[in-house]
Amino acid sequence: MGLIERVVWILKKLIAVVVFRFRGKIAANRLLGVKIGNGCSIYTLLDGTEPFLIEIGDRVTITEGVVVLTHDGATRLVRKPSGSRCYRYGRVIIESDVFVGVRSIIMPGVTIGRESVVAAGSVVTASVPPGSVVAGAPARVISSIQAYREKICRTCTAGDELVPYSTYRDKVIATLNNG
Numbered sequence: 001m002g003l004i005e006r007v008v009w010i011l012k013k014l015i016a017v018v019v020f021r022f023r024g025k026i027a028a029n030r031l032l033g034v035k036i037g038n039g040c041s042i043y044t045l046l047d048g049t050e051p052f053l054i055e056i057g058d059r060v061t062i063t064e065g066v067v068v069l070t071h072d073g074a075t076r077l078v079r080k081p082s083g084s085r086c087y088r089y090g091r092v093i094i095e096s097d098v099f100v101g102v103r104s105i106i107m108p109g110v111t112i113g114r115e116s117v118v119a120a121g122s123v124v125t126a127s128v129p130p131g132s133v134v135a136g137a138p139a140r141v142i143s144s145i146q147a148y149r150e151k152i153c154r155t156c157t158a159g160d161e162l163v164p165y166s167t168y169r170d171k172v173i174a175t176l177n178n179g
Helices: 003-022 025-032 073-077 145-155 168-178
Strands: 054-056 092-094 132-136 139-144
Touching: 003 025, 132 145, 139 145
Parallel strands: 054 092
Antiparallel strands: 132 139
16 A cells, blocks of 8 residues: 555545544445445444445444454465465455344454344354354354244343333333343
């Protein structure tokens, strides 16, 4: 990256931080080059070095502290016999109706299939099949989305059951008492 490219990139990141604060996280991420669908909730700035390699579908939630990597920095240690450094980049595609939990890491070249959940703290090193719940480091399939839905419906309080409660605190306490 040349000097002018680096200066432009730094200015773009600084502007993105301001946009992040005043216009929202989706606007800031789009400014950086992330492709984002409709109805998404993004709670972090995906400001790696190649945000233009990140594609996010519709109705995706990406929680705080999620890191999406689009390059493998460890290749810095590998050189061809000619002495030339090796580079590895990979697109990250997060399809529609996906939830990515707090502080998860998504590695380069990964696709997270539709209707999937990535549990908090997971390290996603391989693509996630559609309709899966993954967890761990490295992330592994632990459930289908259908089994997850059934468990949530059995064990969680529904929003319409919370109508009688007027404050957020009261609603939270009611869910504890019902669980």
